[in-house]
Amino acid sequence: MIRIENLIKEYKPDFKFEIPGLKINKEACTAIVGNNGAGKTTLLNLILDLVEPDTGIIEINSINNKKTEWKAFTGSYLDENFLFDFLYPLEYLKFISVFYNIGNDELIKRLELFRNFIEPDLIFKNKKLIGYLSEGNKEKLGIISALIINPLLIILDEPYSRLDPTSRTILSKILIYYKVALKSTLLISSHDLYNLAHICDRIILVEDGKVKLDELTSATTFSRLNNYFREKSCFNKR
Amino acid sequence: MICNIPSILKNLIVYELKIIFRNRRPRNTLLFYIIGYVAVILLYLTRGYQIFLYNYILISSVYFMYGALMFAWESKYYDSIYSKNIKIKDIVTGKILLLQLINMVFFLLLVPFLWLEPAQLVSLTLLTVYNIGIYPYTDVLLASYNKKKVRLYRCRTFNLEGYAFLSAFGAYKTIAMGIVIIVITEIVPSSFKLIVPGILGTAGLFNILLFSKFWITRIEDNLNKRKYLMLEGFRHYD
Numbered sequence: 369m370i371r372i373e374n375l376i377k378e379y380k381p382d383f384k385f386e387i388p389g390l391k392i393n394k395e396a397c398t399a400i401v402g403n404n405g406a407g408k409t410t411l412l413n414l415i416l417d418l419v420e421p422d423t424g425i426i427e428i429n430s431i432n433n434k435k436t437e438w439k440a441f442t443g444s445y446l447d448e449n450f451l452f453d454f455l456y457p458l459e460y461l462k463f464i465s466v467f468y469n470i471g472n473d474e475l476i477k478r479l480e481l482f483r484n485f486i487e488p489d490l491i492f493k494n495k496k497l498i499g500y501l502s503e504g505n506k507e508k509l510g511i512i513s514a515l516i517i518n519p520l521l522i523i524l525d526e527p528y529s530r531l532d533p534t535s536r537t538i539l540s541k542i543l544i545y546y547k548v549a550l551k552s553t554l555l556i557s558s559h560d561l562y563n564l565a566h567i568c569d570r571i572i573l574v575e576d577g578k579v580k581l582d583e584l585t586s587a588t589t590f591s592r593l594n595n596y597f598r599e600k601s602c603f604n605k606r
Numbered sequence: 607m608i609c610n611i612p613s614i615l616k617n618l619i620v621y622e623l624k625i626i627f628r629n630r631r632p633r634n635t636l637l638f639y640i641i642g643y644v645a646v647i648l649l650y651l652t653r654g655y656q657i658f659l660y661n662y663i664l665i666s667s668v669y670f671m672y673g674a675l676m677f678a679w680e681s682k683y684y685d686s687i688y689s690k691n692i693k694i695k696d697i698v699t700g701k702i703l704l705l706q707l708i709n710m711v712f713f714l715l716l717v718p719f720l721w722l723e724p725a726q727l728v729s730l731t732l733l734t735v736y737n738i739g740i741y742p743y744t745d746v747l748l749a750s751y752n753k754k755k756v757r758l759y760r761c762r763t764f765n766l767e768g769y770a771f772l773s774a775f776g777a778y779k780t781i782a783m784g785i786v787i788i789v790i791t792e793i794v795p796s797s798f799k800l801i802v803p804g805i806l807g808t809a810g811l812f813n814i815l816l817f818s819k820f821w822i823t824r825i826e827d828n829l830n831k832r833k834y835l836m837l838e839g840f841r842h843y844d
Contacts, residue, residue, distance in 0.1 A: 416689045420834040439691040450686040452621070454628040454758070466617045467691045497628070517691075 369394045369521055369553040370415060375424030377414060385410050385577035387424075397547050397554040399564040399585075401593060402574035403600065408557040409446065411574065412525050415555070416444055428521060440468070443519035445510040445527070453499030457491045457509050460498060461516060468517040475516065481545070482512050485538045503530045511539065515546060521553045522546060528560040536560065540567050561597070565590035614693075618700030619707070625679055626672070629758035632679060635671050642667065643712065650719055666737045668708050670780045673745035674769070676701050677829075681755035681840035688837065698746060698825045705742040709734065729800060732807030733787070739810020741780060743821040748775065750828045753839030 370392035377385040385407045392398050400408045413419040415426055417433045428438035444450070452460055465475045479491065486508045490501070498509065507530040514522060522543075528536050540563050546552040547567075558564050564571065565585055571593065573581035583589075626632040680687065687697070713734045720727040754769070790802050813821075829836070 418685050418688060418837055436691075436693070439689070442689075444689050446685070446689075449682050450689070452683055452686070454624055455621075459624075463617060463621055464690065466614055 369396075369429055370555070371425075371427040371430075372415075373425045375414060375426065376422045377410060377419060378422055379410075383407075383577055385414075387411070387579060390572075390579065390582075392553065392555055393570075394553050395547065395551045396570060397543065397556065397568040398570045398572060399568035400555065400557040400572050400574055401559070401561065401564065402580075403597070406574045407577040408574055409525055410577070412444075412446060412523055412555070412557060416442075416446075416523065438521070441520040442523065443514035443517050443521070444523040445514040446523075446525040448503075448506055448510070451498050451506060451510050451513070453497065455498055456494040456496070457498060457501070458494060460509070461491070461513060464513055465516070470517065478516050478518070479512070481542065482508075482515075485535060485542060486512065504532060504535070507531060508535065515542070518550055519552060522555070524554075524556045524558075526558050527556060528558050528563055536563055539563075543567055561590055561593045565593065614696050615700050615703060618692075618696060619704050622679075622700065622704050625758070631756065631758050631760050632672065639668060639671050643715075647716070647719055666709070666733075666741060666780050666784065668712065669705065669737075669741045669745045670778065672708070673705050673741065674749060675752065675756055676746050676749035677836065678749070678752050678754060678756040678840070679758065682758070684837055684840040688833065694829050695822060695826050698822050698829070701746050702742040702822070705745065706738040709738050709742075725800070729803045732800070732803035734807075736803070736806035736810035739807075739813045743813065743818075743825075744779075747821065747825050747828065750825050750832065753832070753836045755840045 370390075372387050372390040374389070375385070375387040379385075383405075400411060402408050410419065414421055415428070415433065417426075426433040428442065431438045452463070455463060461475060461479070462472065465471075470478070479488075486505065489495070490505060491509075498506065501509065507527070511524065511527050514524060527539060531539060543554060543556070544567055547554055554568070556564065556568065568585055570584050571581070571589060572579055573593070573596070626636055677684075713730065716730065717727065720730060787802060787806070791799055794801065
């Protein structure tokens with residue numbers, strides 16, 4: 369689904385993001401993990417063509433990401449600025465739907481899937497502008513806006529970070545539904561190792577702008593990643 | 607006219623109107639515009655002399671008050687816009703149409719006050735055709751060189767955030783043109799007073815009919831060329 373070749377992006381004075389080659393398979397869920405500043409968001413920004421690489425090629429479904437055709441089947445949510453906070457939640461979802469040829473009835477039907485994930489009144493009653501929603505509800509709305517178009521490729525940056533425990537579990541189920549039922553490809557960056565290890569087929573560990581580890585998930589993935597980050601922590605070092 | 611606009615463009619125009627009405631700085635900008643508008647009408651009603659040129663400057667001031675910061679109004683959402691299936695060509699066309707519509711609405715509001723003075727009405731109509739035929743294109747083009755962010759929640763008064771050299775030039779050229787028109791019209795004999803508005807109106811009409819596509823493509827190309835610069839400049843919105 370995604371092919372990256374010789375990708376380099378340097379932020380002076382001291383950060384260089386470098387991926388000689390990487391392929392993200394179709395219909396798989398790939399997790400990107402790493403500490404803050406490791407380069408996870410940079411990678412997602414580069415894939416979405418929001419940041420110019422110094423060198424390298426990125427292809428999405430064999431389409432160079434400098435072109436725009438891939439946007440028709442890609443749903444993404446990186447941060448709060450992806451939401452138009454002067455709109456009401458339903459206005460925002462309707463605004464987006466127009467660009468993907470989704471009619472109002474179809475939109476309402478698709479929103480059924482998220483009934484337990486977000487309070488329906490929050491979407492349908494137009495009580496608050498997005499800017500006045502809680503951080504958690506903004507996160508939920510952003511995730512819904514990426515998924516509502518039923519994309520072939522889903523790119524999410526730290527989707528679990530502002531969610532309560534119940535919503536995290538529901539989100540994992542929703543993402544599995546997209547992967548299994550809709551055959552979507554998922555690329556998720558997160559610090560939530562537990563949920564990632566359970567829903568993703570593959571883990572890519574990024575550190576200092578480089579891929580440190582790239583492997584398929586197994587029964588031991590969660591505990592091994594947990595141990596890895598624990599060892600990195602100065603607090604636990606003796 | 608509105609009925610013939612495709613739903614994507616309608617969606618974009620409504621979105622832009624919501625930016626204006628639901629955010630402090632563009633709303634204040636509109637308020638200043640309306641105060642100026644009312645002041646000119648009062649002046650006209652109380653003094654009753656030939657002020658059509660002031661009317662002209664007034665209705666064209668939408669270009670330096672709002673048009674000069676096109677794209678920068680959306681600084682916060684620029685990443686989001688570029689990651690979605692929104693065609694840049696549609697965004698450009700939507701902005702041009704919006705400026706033309708605002709200009710036409712304010713022109714129509716002036717018509718009842720000029721009804722008894724046909725010469726003024728004809729002049730103002732011709733200058734409005736010039737306005738909507740030239741300025742939306744030149745202003746959106748100049749705005750596409752802007753890479754300074756605008757924070758929508760800030761007050762407008764004495765706030766020059768977002769203005770770069772070219773956008774300032776874009777803003778003041780409209781006033782300068784108004785002054786040039788006043789001077790020329792004062793110089794020519796009274797029987798030829800319609801010549802200047804006539805020439806300008808014809809130029810505006812020709813530009814809409816013959817060069818509309820050229821301008822839109824030119825602006826689209828410029829935005830694509832400057833995409834990363836603008837994305838970087840508009841980012842870090844606090």
